[in-house]
Structure formats: structure tokens, C-alpha cells
Amino acid sequence: MLRVRQFLPLFLALLASSAAYAAALTLTSSSVDQLGGGQGNVDRYYVRVLSASITVDNNDFNNQITGGSVTVASTVLGTYFVTITVTTSAGTRTFTTTATLSTTPATITFTITPPLSYTAPGVTISVRADPA
Amino acid sequence: MRWFVVPLLIFSISVTLISLIAAYSVYMPVAAVDPLAVKPEMSYSLGKNDVPLYDQDEVRSVALTVSVTTVTGATVEFYKRTSDPYRVRTTVTLLDSNGNIISTGSRCKNYGAPTGPISETVAFTPRVSIDSVYSVNVVIQRVDSC
Numbered sequence: 001m002l003r004v005r006q007f008l009p010l011f012l013a014l015l016a017s018s019a020a021y022a023a024a025l026t027l028t029s030s031s032v033d034q035l036g037g038g039q040g041n042v043d044r045y046y047v048r049v050l051s052a053s054i055t056v057d058n059n060d061f062n063n064q065i066t067g068g069s070v071t072v073a074s075t076v077l078g079t080y081f082v083t084i085t086v087t088t089s090a091g092t093r094t095f096t097t098t099a100t101l102s103t104t105p106a107t108i109t110f111t112i113t114p115p116l117s118y119t120a121p122g123v124t125i126s127v128r129a130d131p132a
Numbered sequence: 133m134r135w136f137v138v139p140l141l142i143f144s145i146s147v148t149l150i151s152l153i154a155a156y157s158v159y160m161p162v163a164a165v166d167p168l169a170v171k172p173e174m175s176y177s178l179g180k181n182d183v184p185l186y187d188q189d190e191v192r193s194v195a196l197t198v199s200v201t202t203v204t205g206a207t208v209e210f211y212k213r214t215s216d217p218y219r220v221r222t223t224v225t226l227l228d229s230n231g232n233i234i235s236t237g238s239r240c241k242n243y244g245a246p247t248g249p250i251s252e253t254v255a256f257t258p259r260v261s262i263d264s265v266y267s268v269n270v271v272i273q274r275v276d277s278c
Contacts, residue, residue, distance in 0.1 A: 043167035046263040052176035053193030059211060059247075061188050071195070075263070076167045118190065120182035126175040131166040 045076035045131075050105050052125045054086075056118055064115035065093075070108050070127050074101035080129040084110050087124045090117035098132055171229075171263060179271040187274035188213045192249065194224065194270045201262050205255045206237055210272050217245045221275050222252045226260060227267040235260045240278030 054068040070084060077100075084095040093112035100106070116123075178191035190211050197205040206224045221240040228234045237254030 042165055044170045045167045046171040047169075047174055048198075048262050049174035049176065049268075050198060050262070051193065051195035052178070052268075053195075053209070054178065056192070059213070061182075061213060068193075078167065118180060120180045122177055122179040122191065124175055124177045126173060128173040130169070130172060 043076045045074050045078075045129075047101075047127065047129045048073040048075070048105070049127045052127070054118070054123060054125070057115060063118050065112060065118045065123060066115045067109065067111035068125065069110065070125065071105045072099070072101060072108055072127055072129065073103055073105040074129060075103060077102040079132040081132050082108060083126075083128045083130075084108070085124075085126040085128075086112055086116060087126070088116055088122070089119045092116075099129075101129060171266065174265065175267045177267065177269045179269075181272065181274070183274075186214065189220065189272050189274070191270045191272055194268060196262070196265075196268070197253075198262050202259050203235070203256055203262050203265060204259055205253055206268075206270075207251060207253050208270055208272070209249055209251050212243060212247050212250050214274075215245050215247050217243065219243070219275050219278050220250075220252075221273050221278065222254060223271045223273070224254050224256070225269045225271075226256065226265045227269065228264055229266045231267070234258075234264060240275060242278070 049070055049072050051071040052068065054065050056063040057066050065086060065088070068086070072082065074080065080099055080101050082097050082099050086093045086095070093116050095110040095112060097108060097110070099108055176194060178194065180190035181187045190213070191208060192211055193209045195207045196203050197207065203226065208222050208224060210220075210222070212220070219240060219242045221238060223236065223238040225233050226235040235256045235258055237256040239252055239254045241252065243250060
């Protein structure tokens with residue numbers, strides 16, 4: 001009798017633990033279902049840069065690029081790290097920001113420091129967006 | 133010492149199961165998974181010419197005209213620096229991920245003597261999806277005839 005009383009708490013604990021474990025498995029199962037479903041349908045995004053422009057310090061031939069603006073959209077709504085790289089034969093400048101992008105274009109204005117000489121044959125503006 | 137065994141066992145099992153529950157209960161919604169990048173980047177090349185006293189024009193901006201997802205045309209702004217009346221051919225090319233030209237738009241027009249910013253539009257042939265465009269190149273060139 002003494003032994004039964006001794007092991008009763010253990011038995012009850014095991015019973016409760018089993019119930020909790022079953023509950024945990026149920027939760028897990030639903031999460032796995034969601035995750036599995038999500039992996040099959042992970043969004044794939046395309047960045048759409050619809051315009052690019054530069055601002056210059058003057059209209060002389062030996063002018064410098066001081067900044068500009070780009071119009072950017074993404075096929076998947078979200079917050080993105082946007083990196084704008086401006087390159088001429090004189091060098092490269094990078095501007096980074098965080099922006100919420102969607103299919104509706106957003107204008108991002110940027111400044112580059114120090115200004116970059118706008119040399120022939122021209123300037124390349126690259127815009128990259130990575131999920132934040 | 134025997135009295136200590138059962139509580140210790142219960143404690144051990146409880147801690148183990150609580151840890152299991154905590155681990156299994158971690159909720160991972162689909163929204164937490166970052167979208168995959170198919171085309172995370174686009175680039176624009178704006179041309180500038182360096183032929184002294186003849187052609188030192190430079191492109192300042194380009195904006196694509198998009199109908200839903202189809203690129204139909206572009207508006208280019210360039211700065212005319214030489215004070216002669218002359219013809220300028222504006223050419224915009226769209227490139228795919230391999231650098232191949234997939235569409236071109238061009239216009240040639242005679243402009244007056246004044247220097248200053250000029251806005252010009254081109255229409256693309258063929259029309260392509262914006263999602264297939266990885267690079268946009270804009271070239272302006274002074275030409276003798278269109």
C-alpha cells in the first residue's frame with residue numbers, strides 16, 4: 001500500500017506529461033502543415049525599376065553627380081533593403097536605405113557623398129532590393 | 133535517500149516535457165519566410181558623349197512607360213550642350229539577364245540651336261514584360277541625317 005501511494009504522484013505526472021506531449025504534437029503538426037504549405041508556395045519577387053534619374057551640380061561638361069532618384073516596385077509587398085550603386089569611370093558610390101515596396105512604384109531619392117564626376121561614356125545606376 | 137528518488141524523477145520528467153512543449157510550440161508562420169529573389173536587381177546606363185565642339189550631350193533621366201506589366205515606351209531627358217541646330221538619335225535598349233537585347237526603341241529628331249534639357253519619347257518594339265528586363269541602356273548620338 002505504501003508503494004502504491006509512493007508511486008501515485010509519479011503515475012499522475014506521467015499521465016499529465018503524456019497529455020501535454022500529445023498537445024504539443026498536435027501544435028507541431030499544425031505548424032508543420034503550415035510550414036510545408038508555405039514552402040511549396042514561397043513568394044518569388046521581381047524588382048521593377050521603372051525610372052532612374054541623376055541630379056548634377058551644374059550644366060558644364062565637367063559636372064558632377066550629386067544624387068538622383070529611382071522609381072522602384074516589387075511584385076511582393078514587403079520591407080526591403082534597397083542598395084543604389086552609381087558608377088562612372090571616375091568611381092563608384094553606394095547609397096542604402098530601407099523601403100516598403102509593393103506593385104505600386106515608390107520613388108526613392110538619394111544623395112551621394114562625395115559627388116561623382118559624370119564622365120563619358122556615362123553612368124550606370126544599379127538598384128538592388130533584398131528582403132529586410 | 134529513497135524518498136528523494138520520486139520527486140527527482142517527477143522534476144526531471146516535468147522539465148523535459150516542458151522543454152519539449154516549448155520546442156514544439158514554436159510557431160513559424162509562412163509570413164516569416166522571406167520571399168525568394170527571382171530578379172532582385174535592375175540597372176540603368178545613361179550615356180554621355182565626349183566629342184568636343186560637336187557632341188557633348190548627356191542623358192539625365194529615363195522613365196519607362198509600363199502598361200500593367202508590359203513596357204511600351206520610355207521618356208528620356210538629355211542635356212543638349214552644343215549650341216548648334218543638329219539631329220540627335222535617342223536609342224533605348226532593354227536587356228535580359230544574359231545581357232541580350234530583347235527590345236529597342238529609337239527616335240531621331242532635329243533640334244534647334246539652344247542648349248538645355250530636352251525630353252524625348254521612344255516606343256519599344258517588341259513590347260516585353262518588365263519582369264524580363266534586367267538592364268536599360270540609353271544612348272544619344274549626334275547624327276548627320278536621320
